[in-house]
Amino acid sequence: xxxxxxxxxxxxxxxxxxxxxxxxxxxxYSALIIMGVCLHxxxxxxxxxxxxxxxxxxxxxxxxxxxxxLYTIGSIIGAACVGPxxxxxxxxxxxxxxxxxxxxxxxxxxxxPDMLSLNISRGVQGISSGLVVGGGMALVSGLFEEGxxxxxxxxxxxxxxxxxxxxxxxxxMFAQYGWWRGSxxxxxxIILVFSVIAxxxxxxxxxxxxxxxxxxxxxxxxxxxxxxxxCVALAGIVDTDLVQILLIAGAIFIIWxxxxxxxxxxxxxxxxxxxxxxxxxxxxxxxxLLVGSVHTTVPLLLPLLLQVVHGVxxxxxxxxxxxxxxxxxxxxxxxxGWSGRKEVIALWLGPLIMLSSLSIIVTIAQLPxxxxxxxAAFFMGFGVGIHNVHLLxxxxxxxxxxxxRITASAMPSIRSLxxxxxxxxxxxxxxxxxxxxxxxxxxxxxxxxLSYSFSLIPLTAAVLMMFWFLRISAGKSKSQS
Numbered sequence: 001x002x003x004x005x006x007x008x009x010x011x012x013x014x015x016x017x018x019x020x021x022x023x024x025x026x027x028x029y030s031a032l033i034i035m036g037v038c039l040h041x042x043x044x045x046x047x048x049x050x051x052x053x054x055x056x057x058x059x060x061x062x063x064x065x066x067x068x069x070l071y072t073i074g075s076i077i078g079a080a081c082v083g084p085x086x087x088x089x090x091x092x093x094x095x096x097x098x099x100x101x102x103x104x105x106x107x108x109x110x111x112x113p114d115m116l117s118l119n120i121s122r123g124v125q126g127i128s129s130g131l132v133v134g135g136g137m138a139l140v141s142g143l144f145e146e147g148x149x150x151x152x153x154x155x156x157x158x159x160x161x162x163x164x165x166x167x168x169x170x171x172x173m174f175a176q177y178g179w180w181r182g183s184x185x186x187x188x189x190i191i192l193v194f195s196v197i198a199x200x201x202x203x204x205x206x207x208x209x210x211x212x213x214x215x216x217x218x219x220x221x222x223x224x225x226x227x228x229x230x231c232v233a234l235a236g237i238v239d240t241d242l243v244q245i246l247l248i249a250g251a252i253f254i255i256w257x258x259x260x261x262x263x264x265x266x267x268x269x270x271x272x273x274x275x276x277x278x279x280x281x282x283x284x285x286x287x288x289l290l291v292g293s294v295h296t297t298v299p300l301l302l303p304l305l306l307q308v309v310h311g312v313x314x315x316x317x318x319x320x321x322x323x324x325x326x327x328x329x330x331x332x333x334x335x336x337g338w339s340g341r342k343e344v345i346a347l348w349l350g351p352l353i354m355l356s357s358l359s360i361i362v363t364i365a366q367l368p369x370x371x372x373x374x375x376a377a378f379f380m381g382f383g384v385g386i387h388n389v390h391l392l393x394x395x396x397x398x399x400x401x402x403x404x405r406i407t408a409s410a411m412p413s414i415r416s417l418x419x420x421x422x423x424x425x426x427x428x429x430x431x432x433x434x435x436x437x438x439x440x441x442x443x444x445x446x447x448x449x450l451s452y453s454f455s456l457i458p459l460t461a462a463v464l465m466m467f468w469f470l471r472i473s474a475g476k477s478k479s480q481s
Contacts, residue, residue, distance in 0.1 A: 015337040016147035021155070028201045029143050030152060035194045036132040038159050039102065039187065043125060044071065045167025050180040057180065060115020065237050067122045074126020076229050076416045077222060079134030080269045081127070082409035084217050086138070087267065090204040095139070098131035099195030103188060110184035130416075134409035141396040141408035142206025147339065149393045154336035157385065161329040164322065206405070215267035221258055222269065228254030229417065235424035244428040248421075255417075271407040272400060274414075280398040280473040281407055283465055284391055285414045290462040291351070292418025294455045295384055297426045298361070299324055301448045302377065308444040310370055320374055324381040331385025343390050347470055350387025351463040353379055358459055362452045366445040387466070398473050426451045 021030040047067055055061045078098075086094040105128055108121030136156075140149050174183040228251045235247035259275060262268050273279035275286060302324075303317045335346045357380040364372055392411060399407035433447035 015339070016145075016151050018151055020148055021144075021151055026144065026148070028197065029139060030155070032194065032197055032202070033136040033139055033152065034155060034159050035190070035197075036099075036136040037156050038163050039191060039194065040075070040129040040133045041160050041163035042167050042170065042187065043106070043129060044068075045164060046171035046183050047071070047122075049168050049171025050175045050183050053175040053178060053180040054118065055115075057178075058112065058114050058118070060118075063115050063119060066115075066119045069233050069237065070119050070123040071126035071129070072416065072420060073226065073229050073233050074123045074128075075130035075133065076413050076420070077226050078127040078130020078132075079137075079409050079413035079416070080130070080225060081222065082131055082134040082138055083269055083406035084215075084267055085131065086135070086405060087215065088217060091139075091142075091206055092199060092202040092204045095132075095135045095202055096195050096199035098128050098135055099191060099198050101128035102132060103191040103195060104128075106184050106187050106191060110181045110188070130413065133412050137392075137396075137408040137411055138206070138405045139202075141399070141404050146393055146397055147337075149396060150336045150338075150389050153389045153392055154332045157329050157332040157389070161325050164325050168318075218262070218265060218267050218269055221261050221265065224254060224261065225258040225269075228252075228258060229420065232417075232420045232424050236420065236427050238427075239431065241428065241431050244424065244431065248424055248428065251421075251424075268403075268406060270410045270413075271403045274410065277465065277468065278472070280469060281395055281400070281403075283469040283472065284395040284398070285410065287351075287391060287462050287465050287469065288411060288415045289418035289421070290458040290465070291354070291384065291388075292415040293422030293425065294354070294358070294459045294462070295380075296419045296422035297451055297455050298358070298377070298380055300423060300426055301430070301451055304444055305365060305448045306370075306373075308439060309366055309441045309448075310368070310373075312370065320377055323374055323378045327378040327381030327383075328385040328388075329381075331382040332389045333385075335386045336389055338390070343394075344470060346386045347390050347394070347466060348387075350383045350385075351459065351466050353383030353386070355383075355456070355459050355463055357383060358452065358456060362449060362456065365449045365452060366441075391469075394473060422455075425454070429454055 021027070051064060051067060054067075055064060082094075085097075088094070089097060102125060105121050105124030105126075108124060109118055112118035112121055140152055140156075144152055170186070171183055174180055174186075231247045231254060232251035235244045235251065238244055238247065259270065262270050263272065263274070271281050273282045276282035277286065299321050302320060303314075306312045306317045306320060307314065331350075335342070338346055357376045360376040361373060361380070364376075395411060396404065396408055429451040430447040433450045435443055435447035
């Protein structure tokens, strides 16, 4: 591990200035990383708005949800492929190829004559966007020192917030004029510029790269991982309780096999001890998985709760969703310059704020306390924001020497995996609570409350793991000093 990556919780490092992201030749790298997350986020958010227009044009209503499903599956797998792909092609060509693949998938969506072609192209988009986002994290780890990493990760979240505002507007604009294909065509020139910049300006090796021989691409393990991810994603859209239970159980087992095989492989797709609670990186990845699952459940079911139980207008529902994301963004920017003891406080406090906020939401979910519910939702996002930026940076700094790249790219993959499990579990619990196709307050309220109550379990585990993470990551730092 490089000296600049060592963590000393007692020392407050000099605060990096925002302008430093664009000095000393770093500007092109910062812009590239920010462009990558913007493209990824827009392709997630636009599709939901244009899909009704898509179905009206090319049919395939039975596969309405698959465009989003396959993109999600692909992005998880794509992020896991960053290490092997870059080991084979190098940083410059690997990241550039990811961008060009993203462009091909986007063109495929724009030209799709039917739903099958669209879904195949969305799968290609998903894999390549995972490579772009996972690769972006690897660039953050390899091209920026710790203080600047936090600033760039904060900018990363800010861009996501902007994309969340722009996505529905862009999708709605093209849907309004009946030209849904334009939502994809409009992205093609931007993706082309992104890809050309990657090929022209990125180095072929990062500062934390270690010499390694080209190894066989881990296709078998990726296929196993893909099968597990597909099972959990499918569990989120089926309606039968028993099938959902079997799919979730099967997904856990298959993904566990994939991680076990990866642990003994020479060309790993995830870092060693990826899910070990005795490793700082493993513990951090567990926290990301658990927080990702919970943070998905709340905004996923909140629109249903607000509209049916509280009788609010759809525009207010959208506003509350933005409140959660706004809390995350505000929290991220508020603490991005913290280090030393302040960083420890942010890591310690974030999950606790989330747990307190979710407890309030569970308590008042069915009560006429809309303002309090909105404030609790804001602090739910705020809790994620103040700890997430430091958790990502500290995980990068805790990476085993030679595993910096796969550690960084594993983080978006693991978080997205948590998102998939969260959506599947929420669907299962609401079905078990008798929601089904129910639209009455007495059906929706208890079902959503049950799902939120269950989320207190993984969130409590995340709180306890954060305390453990702070202890072992600090201990590792002192042993390396």
